[in-house]
Amino acid sequence: MxxxxxxxxxxxxxxxxxxxxxxxxxxxxxxxxxxxLPYMTYQPFLPEVAAGSIEPRHAVVALRKHLKKTRVVTxxxxxxxxxxxxxxxxxxxxxxxxxxxxxxxxxxxxxxRTFPIPGVADEAIGLKSIEEAIDIRDRVLANFEKASNLPAGPERDRLLTVVVVGGGFAGIETFGELRSLASSLLKSYPSISMDDTHFHLIEAMGRIMPEVSLPTSHWVLKNLAQRGAEVHLDTQLKSAVGGVIELSTGESFESDLIIWTAGxxxxxxxxxxxxxxxxxxxxxxxxxxxxxxxxxxxxxxxxxxxxxxxxxxxxxxxxxxxxxxxxxxxxxxxxxxxxxxxxxRGESPAEYRHDNLGAVAGLGLGYGAFQSGKIAITGLPAWAMHRGYHGLAIPMWERKIRVFGNWAFNLVLGRDNVGISARETPRAYFEAFASRPRAAAAPAPEASSTLPTPDKAPDAPVYANPAQ
Structure with a gap:
């Protein structure tokens, strides 16, 4: 065969x-x-996974479950x-x-794809896998927990500063979704205000989202600015060593979360x-x-x-x-x-051709942008179009049902804002309290042949140290 x-x-x-x-x-x-990996990842959902709008397992499709006749090798x-x-x-x-x-x-x-920028390989995280999306979400939630116990100062600012590098669709969607997540967290942390959170997107070109028209990209920039997020255009990341962000414009600030989506x-x-x-x-x-x-x-x-x-x-x-x-x-x-x-079967193959009907992006709950030719739709309708399209586009009906069900529950119950950062070290709690065998007592030293033998009964114990 x-x-x-x-x-x-x-x-x-x-x-x-x-x-x-x-x-x-x-x-x-x-x-x-x-x-x-034993699953395929539906990457358009990664920004929503990072923002807690989609359960991580619902954004992946198990290969063995759906490929019934195919041999799957992990x-x-x-x-x-x-x-x-x-x-x-x-x-x-x-x-x-x-x-x-x-x-x-x-x-x-x-x-x-990264560039040899100092600090990026050591400090940044990408957004190409479900594992990265989960880690980003847990990091944001854990940083809010830590910052809520700190007074105003550099360490608090560092924890509440998020940097995204790259202004394409992936970067903008990630940026908008995380801004939406941070805004939703404020009501749970009275000690943190909107002004305490800092969001920076760095883009080397003079515009964002080249797939949409310039007016649509300007609407996105205005929307993000109104939500307290800053976009740096015509700007390059020069260094990220130790989490210290240095830009080509001369600006510098610290961040505990640097996300790379620049290609x-x-x-x-x-x-x-x-x-x-x-x-x-x-x-x-x-x-x-x-x-x-x-x-x-x-x-x-x-x-x-x-x-x-x-x-x-x-x-x-x-x-x-x-x-x-x-x-x-x-x-x-x-x-x-x-x-x-x-x-x-000895037949002729067909050529691949697909005329893209448009581009749609989700920018956080209730915000979106759609472009098809000269037609542009923004705001809530575009956000609904984004969810509808991708909800139907993810493979397999069982996954579509899980995703739409997830969104429906969130609409009624709200976003699930629980982070499980300890998942990275799951045995730490068990190890901290686990009983261990006591160390064996050190054996007594052997009697020295140079010491005199005490005058004792034949069956009395003989000690190397007379003081015993």
Whole structure:
């Protein structure tokens, strides 16, 4: 039976496997998905997870639960040799092994792209994973708890200062959602006022959200300013050493939470492969999602999602390629599954083309922005559109129901503002009070042969020290 190996279980990989299960005949091929995590993360929900509007587990989709006919391997692919059609699989526990395949599908996604700015690698956190979103939420809540016990001063300001680097959709949504979370916390902390909280977004360009029109981006800036959040345009982060933020404008302040959303890059797994890549490290593919090199099509190799440079046939993509977002990755996965089946059956594959109908962003409870051509909608209607679209877009109906149910409960009961920061050291409480065996008593020293033997009865104990 032909073997199809899918590298990466994100949007594109998950939907490729899901649709292959639907369209492949019984026994036509064996499909394997390899990913370090046992779930795919719906990344558009990460800002709301960080703000406590969505339960973290509701923003991920378990691979094994929904891929019934697919072999799921929780491990890393550390090398791909397409010349020999083998991939090295490295699990978290155990020895690596070589996996053979007949066709390979590379959908390994992207990772945060950073620059060698002092302090960023040591102090900042990204927002590409559910784990990062949970940590951000717990950090905000824990910092409010700590700050409420402190008098006004530098340490209190540091705890109540949040910095987001990057003014694209991910950065702006994260910034707006966290501002909304902080505002909702104020009523629970009488000792902290709105003026005590400080939110800074740093953007190197002269505008935010290039996917929307300039007037719409100006509305977003005005809305954030009215909510006590400051956006620094035409500004670069120069240093973050020790949490001290130094900007290219000369401004400086301290922060205990620095969030990096200033771009992504293709998963570095492609560095250990003989598959062709372009100058930005992405897999080279043509519009039908087959891998290509200078000589043409690379047989039995496919790519989609953020890890691939997929041509945008609408002409609207940056540099002529599809932008790395969930909309494209989901649709590319579906098209790729159809094309794989078509090629296996001797049919012609179809080209991927998607004309984006618009962009929508959530900026916190009740605030949003939507842009489609010249049509712009802002405020509460756009926020409702954002929730409606993404609530329906997350894969699988059981997840859609959980998400909409979560929102409905929050509407009635309010946002759940409980942080569990101790989850990072869950055994600390047990260890603090756990009983341990007493240390064994040190053995008595042996009698010295140089000491005289006392005049005692034959069966009386003899001590090395006469004082005993």
């Amino acid at each position: 032909p073997k199809i190996l899918i590298v990466g279980g994100g949007y594109a990989g998950f939907y490729t496997a899901l649709k292959l299960e639907k369209w492949l005949r019984h026994g036509e091929a064996e499909v394997t998905v390899v990913d370090p 491990a890393k692919v550390t090398n791909i040799s397409h010349a020999t059609k083998t991939a090295t699989i490295t699990p978290a526990v155990g020895e690596p092994w070589e996996e053979t395949y007949d066709q390979i599908v590379v959908t390994a996604g992207s990772v945060s 992504v890059m293709a998963n570095p797994v492609l560095r250990d492969t003989d598959l062709p890549t372009e100058e930005r490290g992405r897999l080279r593919v043509q519009p039908d999602l087959r891998v290509i090199n200078d000589d043409g099509i690379v047989a039995d190799a496919w790519g989609a999602g953020d890890v691939s440079a997929v041509p945008d046939l609408t002409g609207k993509g940056v540099g002529g390629f599809c932008v790395p977002n969930a909309q494209h990755a989901v649709r590319q996965g579906k098209v790729m599954a159809k094309n794989i089946v078509a090629v296996m």
